Amino acid sequence: MKTGVVLECNGGRAVVLDGSGGFRAVSARPEWRPGDVVPLPGQRGKAGALAAAAACLVLALAGGGSWLWLSPAALVSMDVNPSVELTLNRFERVVSARALNAEGAALLEAGTVNGMPAERAVAALLDSGYLEPYLERENYVTLTVQSEDEDLAGRLLALVDETASASVGAQARVSCHGVDGALVEEAHSYGMTAGKYLALLELQAADPGVDITEYAHCGIGEIEEQIERCHMSHGSGAGNGGAWTFPGEGCGAGEHHGDRHH
Structure with missing residues (x-):
């Protein structure tokens, strides 16, 4: 099972850093916190990838979690x-x-x-x-x-x-x-x-x-x-x-x- 690291949680969604160094937006469980290592769902098609990228951008701009994580x-x-x-x-x-x-x-x-x-x-x-x-x-x-x-x-x-x-x-x-x-x-x-x-x-x-x-x-x-x-x-x-x-x-x-x- 693939895993990633939670960067930011916001409104039931989470920005997760995956093993390839990319960002993914996934549904967040209530107990997830920034820094947790969590399981990742399988890859989605092109449309799903674009939606995920957009969600990542929104969450990152709202919370700044990805920048805090990488700094x-x-x-x-x-x-x-x-x-x-x-x-x-x-x-x-x-x-x-x-x-x-x-x-x-x-x-x-x-x-x-x-x-x-x-x-x-x-x-x-x-x-x-x-x-x-x-x-x-x-x-x-x-x-x-x-x-x-x-x-x-x-x-x-x-x-x-x-x-x-x-x-x-x-x-x-x-x-x-x-x-x-x-x-x-x-x-x-x-x-x-x-x-x-x-x-x-x-x-x-x-x-x-x-x-x-x-x-x-x-x-x-x-x-x-x-x-x-x-x-x-x-x-x-x-x-x-x-x-x-x-x-x-x-x-x-x-x-x-x-x-x-x-």
Whole structure:
């Protein structure tokens, strides 16, 4: 059975976003609310399609639901080794998902999260069988939330933190950060998520001589381990001459060389 996401209900009719990205006007059940995933009736003929399109236009102009649904309101990033970003609307539903490395692309190909509430999308990604070996190897999950709406940002931050912690349990450490738009833009200039960029800035703070682009292909766990080695090296008085793990040794540069961002 085909399903769609309710954008707007008005006068017993609903505008629904179908799986192809189009809008359909259908009879609404009393319990339907914007954001609900609902069953869709079979396709109708040309006349029915034109009537549906007209009804969609009327409802959209009256309620503005489709524009609210499609308008970005927040950005959530998630890093293990796969790096992905989820764009959310004001209903806290995923309107688009994109990968920032090859592993992230494979994760998104394993199952769609479009239309899901933020917490379900995060849980679906973390519970993916594709992600399991990365969680075992990395032992770290980093999430960030960015929104101009402070209330929305705070609510999402608490939500994804709770969801991620429940999903991974004792398998990995979870860290969640609220970030602003400027930091997201800086991260994107390096071809990475805000979460990975924060971790690399921490590494650079521990050793100002580090070129963060040399670690851009690393997983979050590998970066965190390098930060700990840096602190231990300085703490023992070894400084930059201590026992370092350089890209190519601790981050599997040979294995993931094709994923570097320069």
